[in-house]
Amino acid sequence: MAMANVGRPTQPDLEISDSAAQGAIAGGRGLLQDELLLFEVGGADRTGVDLEDAALDASDLAGLTRTAPIGLPGLSEPEAVRHYVRLSQKNHAIDLALYPLGSCTMKHNPRLNEKAARMAGFADIHPLQPVSTVQGALQLMDQLAHWLKTLTGMPAVALSPKAGAHGELCGLLAIRAAHEAKGDAARRRVLTPTSAHGTNPATAAFVGYEVTEIAQTADGRVDLADLAAKLGPDVAAIMVTNPNTCGLFERDIIEIARLTHEAGAYFYCDGANFNAIVGRVRPGDLGVDAMHINLHKTFSTPHGGGGPGAGPVVLSQALAPFAPAPWIVHSASGLELKEEDRGFGRMCAFHGQMGMFVRAYAYMLSHGADGLRQAAEDAVLNANYIKARLSDVMTAAFPDGPCMHEALFDDRWLEGTGVTTLDFAKAMIDEGFHPMTMYFPLVVHGAMLIEPTETESRRELDRFCEVIRVLAAAAKGGEAKRFKAAPQMAPLRRLDETLAARKPRLTWRESGATVS
Amino acid sequence: MRYLPLSDLDRAEMLGVIGAGSIDDLFVDVPAAARKAELFDLPGHAGEMAVERALARLAGMNRPAGAGPFFCGAGAYRHHVPATVDHLIQRSEFLTSYTPYQPEIAQGTLQVLFEFQTQVAALTGLEVANASMYDGSTATAEAVMMAKRVTRRNRAVLSGGLHPHYGAVTQTIAHAEGMQIVRQAAAIDAEAAVIAAIDAQTACVVVQSPNVFGVVTDLAPIAEAAHAAGALMVVVTTEAVSYGLLKSPGEMGADIAVAEGQSIGNALNYGGPYVGLFAAREKHVRQMPGRLCGETVDADGRRGFVLTLSTREQHIRREKATSNICTNSGLCALAFSIHMSLLGEAGLRKLAALNHSRARELAGALAKVAGVEVLTPRFFNEIAVRLPGDAAGLVEALLADGIVAGVPFSRLDPGAGLDDVLLLAATETTTSEDIAALTAALSRRIG
Amino acid sequence: MRFTKDHEWVELAGDVATVGITAYAAEQLGDVVFVEVPEVGKAVKAGDAFAVVESVKAASDVYAPISGEVVAANGELADAPDTVNAQPEGAGWFAKLKITDLAQFEALMDRDAYEAFLGTL
Incomplete structure (x- = not known):
């Protein structure tokens, strides 16, 4: 029987695929759609909500109402869904692949936590409704506080700061208030290592302190002699990150605290890297007076493209008041919320990031004391594994001894290749990975700070290491051009x-609709 | 443990690759005195069902706004948020990404920020807006400090209609930076009283409209007086929906407009996370706090977006930065932007009209209750009323009727001597039945 | 033309000193995107931070190499900051100072000394 060659072809027509490779007609590429700006796709006459008509009688607001158009385009619901889904596909995300952005702790965000935060009893309660109607919310905050205090070994916690930098501000304001209460107003300086996060000096300046940098030793730690020399009756506080921004534990931390206290200053610890030691080490045992905890790092609340975070601050006995x-x-009738001004004042309008508290608490309950400790251990194990697997092709900034939760490399290994840290990072994008943190900390030349987190499988770590090894070989093999052109x-x-x-073009304007 | 992919075999093999005998070898730098061998005194890990059950129990102890008549406002408002908003913000690529440090693989977030900035600038009637602050209160404090940088003056005058918590936050933060903060006593309809307090050292006046008592004020004369003295006018708005009906801050002469953006796209969340809006005149852009997203082109000339003017920020300028803010309210800004896109101009205007009309119905009904006096002469969706007795006590009593009647002013400012004042808000979620239930219960309780 | 170790240059005409940043400094900064010049009439002391120059990823204070009163500032740089890259030691000048202490000028490095100094970096 003869077969007629009809119906759906199953082989690609090579001629057609050749021409398709030349470029798509409307800018889309396979699953990746091009998307114009909201102001170009939307219209003033369109809306994605159906609201009942209200008889607008604004006679009571004569002269106070808008007359001119606002200039806001609208989208119907299907258009809105397309717009934002298409945009979303232009983002890298933890859910897609390893996101080793050092110091940012891009770990998996459990979805149970999202579900819990959306329960009506948490999401649909008002910050000023009677406290008798929000006893569950207060219990959750109280429990979260209990976990934070237990895990840090500190007696008090202020929950309201809205992010890490806001927590730093809270901690330094408490320190300033404590000095003022002692009549000690002469302390005008804050000491911080050169490797500190930019928020540390920015916060100190915000509070009116002068910033003096502390030198670093060759092995990446605070230089004790330099610290001792700079401590004095004019120093209000030191701000030290531990584990530090080089991914190393400050071995002399107890001595650092002792010297600081001896000089009458307080020890502010930047807790951005608490995730490396949670469940194994309590900052309270190290002599810390105040430390913020980034719930979006250690306790995995989602980073959301740049927030919201949450930055509760634990405080020592000296700073608690x-x-x-x-x-x-706690009172006989249940939990009470005290809102009158006390201490140095108020950090934000209400009680802090409740939505983040729910997520962080769900994370804590899920992990438990054993799981939190295991998470810290696995985070440190993963970072050391990467360091071990890459140290022969890259140069570790501090090769001796283990790192904590992140592995820091410098750019000595790229010397003479014509490839910079930036170029290398951009080439990683082409391989499907988000680059590591680049050029931070400032103390290491061409820094590459890799933080894998504990939620990466060994398979993903191995895939990452293989890619980096191949890229490193290419960089050293004279393929600089490829790196310069990446991504x-x-x-x-x-x-x-x-x-x-x-x-600067910071808003859309009609005339600027197309740049091509 | 469901969130930890490493098996014990993985761990053992990886330690081998590292050349470590045990995990403890990786923690050798921790001083021996601080190493905790035993587990902390906290419960052990738990399965998803158990955790969900524990949290549902706590959630169940709270009374959601949607459970019955509810009239709280004063800086946080219950609105209907379209289901699409919450679906879209949970897209992995938005939810689990971070600050767009690598613009080539963050164009989604960056374009959203650019659109958000444009929307905020349009709503506030100003030229530039940043990519968000933590909330309206911290945005207000930042605005005051920006006014200091622009004018090189050191004093700020806060109106008696400014939300007391906003005043406290500004006092706390701006005072720490060395500014003199003058807070006028709580007054229902006296935004213009700031004029008399302007002097040659005044960097800015801070006024709110609608103010914490719900009063809408023409701010143009205040702007004129401030500008004549070389000071800026900072305008605060806690109810962003009001932009749909009222003259914008920019139209009335504001130099900086800040707002709480929670009303659009964001749930009440017991006070956070929210999203601070921050807009200003273009000539002051280099003094603005926070992140800014700007348009540019890529190597092939295609339009794209990047974070720009970063030299203002802490990671570059360190102690000379305009602010210490790093992480902001990205996802809440996305929710705001999506909801605003769904509304569009027509929808926002309709929503604002609806809110105003509900509040008029509420005010009209309350005015008919014997013993209740409506204090707010011109309002958007929120009013203050005087009750025959202590407002907090009455709110507590009305809970027995299933009604959350509003926010006693004494909760915000216990020392103001306004213990008989109650703040009530009405939104599109407020029904005529809710209002009838409130007035009936009030009549019973007062009578 | 004289130079400082902070990479500023000074050219003197009568008692008016024109000040800018050196070609080396401009190259180190990369593409200059913003310059803040001092206000005319401002009195500055040698060593004061009196201007700011920014590239995309860095902001640097510019220190007055010499004391004096600002009699002119280069307003052109506001719209064309790239002039600092194109002609750092010419059209990219920052400010002109009326000086009183000639000794301060004399104490600065000449070009040879500055070149030698760059060689040590």
């Missing part, structure tokens, strides 16, 4: 940051 409003007290596979190639800064 200076905690800001509000705080919770080629991302939705866009390298962006002109100079143009953006020289001629």
